Amino acid sequence: MTQPLLEVSDLHTVFSTKEGMVKAVDGVSFELHAGETLGIVGESGCGKSVTALSIMRLQRPGRIVGGKVMFKGQDLTRVSEYEMREVRGKEIAMIFQDPMTSLNPVYRVGWQVGEPTRLHGGWDAKKALSSAVTMLARVGIPSAAARAKDYPHQFSGGMRQRAMIAMGLTTTPEVLIADEPTTALDVTIQAQILDLLRDVNREFGTATILITHNLGVVAGMCQRLIVMYAGKIVEAGPTTDVFANPKHPYTWSLLRSIPRLDAERHEPLKPIEGLPPNLVDLPAGCSFHPRCVFKVDRCSRDTPALLQVGDTQRSACWVTQSGTELKGA
Amino acid sequence: MIGPSRVAELEMPAAGIETGAARPAQSYWNESWERLRGNRLGVAAGLLIVVLALVAVMAPLLSAVLTHAQPQTIDLDSTFARPGAGGHLLGADELGRDTLTRLIWGARVSLGVAFLTVAMSLTVGTAVGMMAGYYGGWLDDVLMRFVDMVLAIPAIFLFILMSILIRPNAITLAAIVASVGWGSVARLVRGEVLSVKQRDFILATRSIGARDSRLMLRHLLPNVLPVLIVAASLGVGQIILVEAALDFLGLGIQPPTPSWGNMLTNAQSYFFRSGSLVAFPGITIFITVLASNIFGNAVRDAFDPRLKS
Numbered sequence: 019m020t021q022p023l024l025e026v027s028d029l030h031t032v033f034s035t036k037e038g039m040v041k042a043v044d045g046v047s048f049e050l051h052a053g054e055t056l057g058i059v060g061e062s063g064c065g066k067s068v069t070a071l072s073i074m075r076l077q078r079p080g081r082i083v084g085g086k087v088m089f090k091g092q093d094l095t096r097v098s099e100y101e102m103r104e105v106r107g108k109e110i111a112m113i114f115q116d117p118m119t120s121l122n123p124v125y126r127v128g129w130q131v132g133e134p135t136r137l138h139g140g141w142d143a144k145k146a147l148s149s150a151v152t153m154l155a156r157v158g159i160p161s162a163a164a165r166a167k168d169y170p171h172q173f174s175g176g177m178r179q180r181a182m183i184a185m186g187l188t189t190t191p192e193v194l195i196a197d198e199p200t201t202a203l204d205v206t207i208q209a210q211i212l213d214l215l216r217d218v219n220r221e222f223g224t225a226t227i228l229i230t231h232n233l234g235v236v237a238g239m240c241q242r243l244i245v246m247y248a249g250k251i252v253e254a255g256p257t258t259d260v261f262a263n264p265k266h267p268y269t270w271s272l273l274r275s276i277p278r279l280d281a282e283r284h285e286p287l288k289p290i291e292g293l294p295p296n297l298v299d300l301p302a303g304c305s306f307h308p309r310c311v312f313k314v315d316r317c318s319r320d321t322p323a324l325l326q327v328g329d330t331q332r333s334a335c336w337v338t339q340s341g342t343e344l345k346g347a
Numbered sequence: 348m349i350g351p352s353r354v355a356e357l358e359m360p361a362a363g364i365e366t367g368a369a370r371p372a373q374s375y376w377n378e379s380w381e382r383l384r385g386n387r388l389g390v391a392a393g394l395l396i397v398v399l400a401l402v403a404v405m406a407p408l409l410s411a412v413l414t415h416a417q418p419q420t421i422d423l424d425s426t427f428a429r430p431g432a433g434g435h436l437l438g439a440d441e442l443g444r445d446t447l448t449r450l451i452w453g454a455r456v457s458l459g460v461a462f463l464t465v466a467m468s469l470t471v472g473t474a475v476g477m478m479a480g481y482y483g484g485w486l487d488d489v490l491m492r493f494v495d496m497v498l499a500i501p502a503i504f505l506f507i508l509m510s511i512l513i514r515p516n517a518i519t520l521a522a523i524v525a526s527v528g529w530g531s532v533a534r535l536v537r538g539e540v541l542s543v544k545q546r547d548f549i550l551a552t553r554s555i556g557a558r559d560s561r562l563m564l565r566h567l568l569p570n571v572l573p574v575l576i577v578a579a580s581l582g583v584g585q586i587i588l589v590e591a592a593l594d595f596l597g598l599g600i601q602p603p604t605p606s607w608g609n610m611l612t613n614a615q616s617y618f619f620r621s622g623s624l625v626a627f628p629g630i631t632i633f634i635t636v637l638a639s640n641i642f643g644n645a646v647r648d649a650f651d652p653r654l655k656s
Binding site: 074076079103104105106107108111112114115116119120121122123124125126133134137138169182185 | 374375483484546547548550551552553554555556557558561566569570
């Protein structure tokens with residue numbers, strides 16, 4: 019296998035709170051290869067956004083306390099702030115959840131979309147603006163030259179997200195991190211933005227990390243998938259395999275809680291019982307065991323590691339690691 | 348174009364409206380300016396302040412051409428001249444100095460000190476408030492506790508002490524008043540920065556590799572500017588009053604340099620002899636402060652997005 023573009027290994031990010039230390043990212047490892055789209059899935063507060071922010075070293079006020087983020091032969095957790103700024107926006111770009119607040123209200127859209135090229139390429143205002151207009155047109159903003167003169171409040175949510183994507187692409191980065199890029203948008207606009215991200219991935223060859231809590235989005239977009247729970251990766255593997263045959267009870271439960279068009283019988287959706295754990299006071303053993311329908315005695319004592327289960331998947335679960343299939347109930 | 352078919356299909360209606368160009372691009376500043384211009388009383392008050400500022404700037408010219416008198420020239424022939432008598436439009440004081448001339452020269456001091464004080468408080472207050480709000484943590488604690496201390500000092504005693512230590516002129520007086528005034532600006536700016544900082548565009552800008560200084564000056568400052576403009580325009584009137592009070596107490600600009608405040612001090616001994624000596628500086632201060640406050644309110648109505656209806 020070729021050298022991965024981005025390699026995160028055993029990343030730990032913590033936040034100090036009044037209640038205690040929150041391990042938002044607790045030993046996360048994954049690889050991102052050039053040109054692929056990787057999905058990171060999990061419910062709110064599972065650490066998926068903090069993982070992304072930690073790659074960019076934007077996790078403040080959190081602290082990275084361990085692990086490595088290898089990118090182009092350097093460990094991003096150790097490089098100087100100056101070197102990190104050179105990586106941000108130039109080699110790794112990021113798109114955020116809420117396009118309504120992602121643009122500065124006091125500047126024209128074209129000025130903002132051109133900002134990365136002014137910062138990194140040292141381009142003058144004119145050149146930056148013309149590249150911004152070109153890029154706005156490519157992401158599907160009609161009359162881009164005129165629209166570049168607009169202020170963000172004159173753009174709709176979908177257009178703002180397009181503008182954010184355009185801004186990320188102006189410097190042709192190698193990695194694009196999209197943190198819930200469609201969550202704040204309505205369904206038709208979601209489809210457009212996902213199409214756009216797919217086309218960007220194809221045309222520019224930009225490797226994409228797509229963070230979402232929407233399994234449907236992952237199914238349509240990502241070749242590989244990581245499922246996170248309480249700061250840890252609980253399952254990883256090719257999207258089709260994980261969907262067809264989940265190897266972790268959490269993934270299994272998640273998949274049963276979303277509607278499927280191809281279900282043989284239309285049964286009521288099954289929510290996952292219980293609540294996500296308190297990150298300050300995690301249950302002993304596997305964090306998911308209080309909500310798990312397959313749990314065995316060992317689950318509340320020892321924490322399972324993420325190990326190969328089956329041919330292509332990895333799972334952190336005592337049950338599946340011992341060879342039991344997840345079925346029924 | 349990326350994804351042309353889907354885009355064309357779904358964005359047709361939007362594209363149609365687009366060509367209609369319902370409204371030209373309006374920035375926040377344009378809109379605020381339009382709102383401000385719509386407020387006639389506010390515009391009138393603003394113009395009055397501009398006129399007063401021009402009078403202050405052109406004081407030497409005006410006193411040569413209009414009043415034919417110098418502010419400190421003693422003329423014992425026209426002591427306590429009534430308004431209008433002997434070429435003294437607004438009368439003269441106990442030493443025969445022309446009141447109008449002294450008011451014109453006094454405007455230099457009063458307005459000069461006011462503007463200078465506001466400029467100093469805003470500069471220092473913005474810098475401190477922005478650092479505290481942006482960096483947070485221990486720096487925020489240290490800076491804001493210091494602001495608390497500054498604001499806890501009884502201002503009048505500080506002014507008395509300072510004016511004993513330094514002989515006040517316009518610049519030192521402004522510095523003395525600003526040494527207290529920046530505290531409230533710092534608090535204001537910090538609060539605003541804390542709220543703007545939470546918005547995603549700050550994180551987004553950091554994610555494209557902008558350094559802290561760029562974030563603060565290019566991205567935070569323009570978003571904080573509206574509250575600064577409001578604070579400045581409301582502050583001028585307040586500072587004019589403070590300055591007049593200090594002069595009146597003998598802690599500010601010292602005679603014989605005329606200021607509106609020390610003209611009042613001087614006049615209080617002759618209140619029953621010549622009421623106009625009290626009336627004219629008093630009215631001048633009153634009108635100026637009233638105009639500043641009306642203008643300040645108009646600016647706030649125009650610039651504060653929270654008041655937008």
